[in-house]
Amino acid sequence: MTDLSRRDFLKLLRSGFLYISGALALGGLLRFLDYEPNPAPQTEFDLGPASNFPLGSRTLLSDPPAVLLHTQSGFSALSLVCTHLGCTLEDQENGFTCPCHGSRFDAKGNVTHRPAEKPLQSLRVEVTDEGNLRLFTA
Amino acid sequence: MRPSFFHHLHPPTIPAAQARWRHTLGAGGTTVFLMLVLGVTGILEMFYYVPNPEEAALSVQVITYHVPYGGFIRNLHYWSAQLLLIVSAVHLLRVIFTAAYGHPRRFNYLLGLGLFVLAIMLDFTGYILRWDQGICWPLTTGTNLIKTIPFIGDFLFRLAVGGGDACKTALTRFYTWHLFGLTIPVVVLGIWHAFRVRRDGGIAVPPPHARTDNVRISRNELVRREVLTMFIASILLVLLSSFFPAPIAPAMIGKPSPDAETRAPWFFLWVQQMLKWGDPFIFGVLIPFGILVILAFIPYIFPKPADSDIGTWFPKSNRLAQVAATVIAVFIIILTLLNR
Numbered sequence: 333m334t335d336l337s338r339r340d341f342l343k344l345l346r347s348g349f350l351y352i353s354g355a356l357a358l359g360g361l362l363r364f365l366d367y368e369p370n371p372a373p374q375t376e377f378d379l380g381p382a383s384n385f386p387l388g389s390r391t392l393l394s395d396p397p398a399v400l401l402h403t404q405s406g407f408s409a410l411s412l413v414c415t416h417l418g419c420t421l422e423d424q425e426n427g428f429t430c431p432c433h434g435s436r437f438d439a440k441g442n443v444t445h446r447p448a449e450k451p452l453q454s455l456r457v458e459v460t461d462e463g464n465l466r467l468f469t470a
Numbered sequence: 471m472r473p474s475f476f477h478h479l480h481p482p483t484i485p486a487a488q489a490r491w492r493h494t495l496g497a498g499g500t501t502v503f504l505m506l507v508l509g510v511t512g513i514l515e516m517f518y519y520v521p522n523p524e525e526a527a528l529s530v531q532v533i534t535y536h537v538p539y540g541g542f543i544r545n546l547h548y549w550s551a552q553l554l555l556i557v558s559a560v561h562l563l564r565v566i567f568t569a570a571y572g573h574p575r576r577f578n579y580l581l582g583l584g585l586f587v588l589a590i591m592l593d594f595t596g597y598i599l600r601w602d603q604g605i606c607w608p609l610t611t612g613t614n615l616i617k618t619i620p621f622i623g624d625f626l627f628r629l630a631v632g633g634g635d636a637c638k639t640a641l642t643r644f645y646t647w648h649l650f651g652l653t654i655p656v657v658v659l660g661i662w663h664a665f666r667v668r669r670d671g672g673i674a675v676p677p678p679h680a681r682t683d684n685v686r687i688s689r690n691e692l693v694r695r696e697v698l699t700m701f702i703a704s705i706l707l708v709l710l711s712s713f714f715p716a717p718i719a720p721a722m723i724g725k726p727s728p729d730a731e732t733r734a735p736w737f738f739l740w741v742q743q744m745l746k747w748g749d750p751f752i753f754g755v756l757i758p759f760g761i762l763v764i765l766a767f768i769p770y771i772f773p774k775p776a777d778s779d780i781g782t783w784f785p786k787s788n789r790l791a792q793v794a795a796t797v798i799a800v801f802i803i804i805l806t807l808l809n810r
């Protein structure tokens with residue numbers, strides 16, 4: 333091994349060491365920042381006694397944004413979170429519109445005007461043993 | 471005399487052409503001044519701002535309505551930030567229209583573009599820090615947009631927001647990004663950018679052999695012009711801040727009320743307009759990013775401006791770059807105006 337190549341080798345070692353430690357530190361930093369400190373958004377909501385929502389009623393909820401229907405076939409709910417980028421829809425005659433980019437949905441939640449592409453999510457509603465309504469957003 | 475950064479930026483004499491208003495528009499220098507104002511007023515706001523989702527909006531109200539001169543300080547911060555974006559854009563266009571990005575200034579052009587992007591992100595995070603009813607929808611749509619990026623979207627979203635429902639949780643991260651995560655890179659890149667201006671031979675003018683006027687001005691004259699520019703900018707800032715208060719909305723309790731603002735901040739109105747057209751990833755991420763890539767490539771793949779054209783307005787040899795920049799600017803302005 334000549335002197336020169338030994339020096340080259342050390343140089344390689346040094347820069348390799350620097351790059352590797354840099355990459356490790358960056359990876360560590362990204363993993364550090366990747367943690368979710370916030371609790372996952374609530375997915376279960378207690379709406380109070382089911383008798384508050386008589387047969388035939390149609391109730392707009394604000395948190396979570398949804399519309400709750402009580403029909404012959406029972407309770408059902410439609411999420412009012414726009415499927416485009418998540419704004420809350422405005423309730424309008426025979427449908428919903430989004431104030432953010434103008435998507436429109438009919439009363440059943442189907443898209444009638446883009447940019448949204450997916451229909452509104454229907455939410456599960458259950459009546460608990462105590463007669464309370466529970467709404468599930470996931 | 472001990473060499474200093476000030477003397478690096480202000481050599482004993484420089485070609486007069488490098489410091490003419492009609493050549494530089496004073497734009498680059500004005501951004502430095504605006505950033506100083508932003509730094510000082512930002513620190514003052516920190517004495518009262520409470521970065522906590524429950525109290526943030528109220529602390530902004532305290533600054534605005536109760537603290538002596540608080541509203542004025544906040545207006546100064548707001549207007550410097552808005553002017554910074556405008557002046558930076560003017561500076562960028564000036565550099566393109568005078569072919570100033572040519573070798574050896576290509577790298578510094580990229581530094582400048584990076585600074586521009588950071589300034590936009592700083593303006594957006596700062597606007598979110600109001601944490602009132604007006605920011606929820608732009609924040610929600612903006613951060614949901616990040617999620618649409620394939621593969622890394624969710625990761626980037628967590629990086630920016632920390633997960634959860636942005637409108638309830640993003641404040642901690644946005645505060646830290648605004649005060650440190652973005653500001654420190656701006657300071658570092660900004661100093662580097664200014665250093666490279668001199669390193670690359672000062673503000674771009676035709677090389678000595680192609681120069682028609684050989685007048686030079688002294689350091690004192692240069693400083694005098696800089697101070698004059700600052701003075702004019704200060705008057706404008708004071709006037710704007712006295713008569714046009716920075717936007718503010720009622721504090722957010724739970725979800726924002728139905729009449730909350732749904733329009734994006736003015737510098738993103740053009741993106742919001744495109745989002746109405748369809749797929750959020752294409753219109754909200756790819757196209758804006760594509761525009762940035764085109765701008766970044768101007769010094770590298772567009773026809774090289776002739777040596778003698780560097781630093782002259784609208785030279786023939788960089789027509790393509792001028793056209794590209796004009797098309798982009800007009801596109802953005804039209805979209806902004808369409809969004810109402």
Ligand code: FES
Binds near residue numbers: 414417432433435447
């Ligand atoms: S968020 Fe509803 S249309 Fe974009």
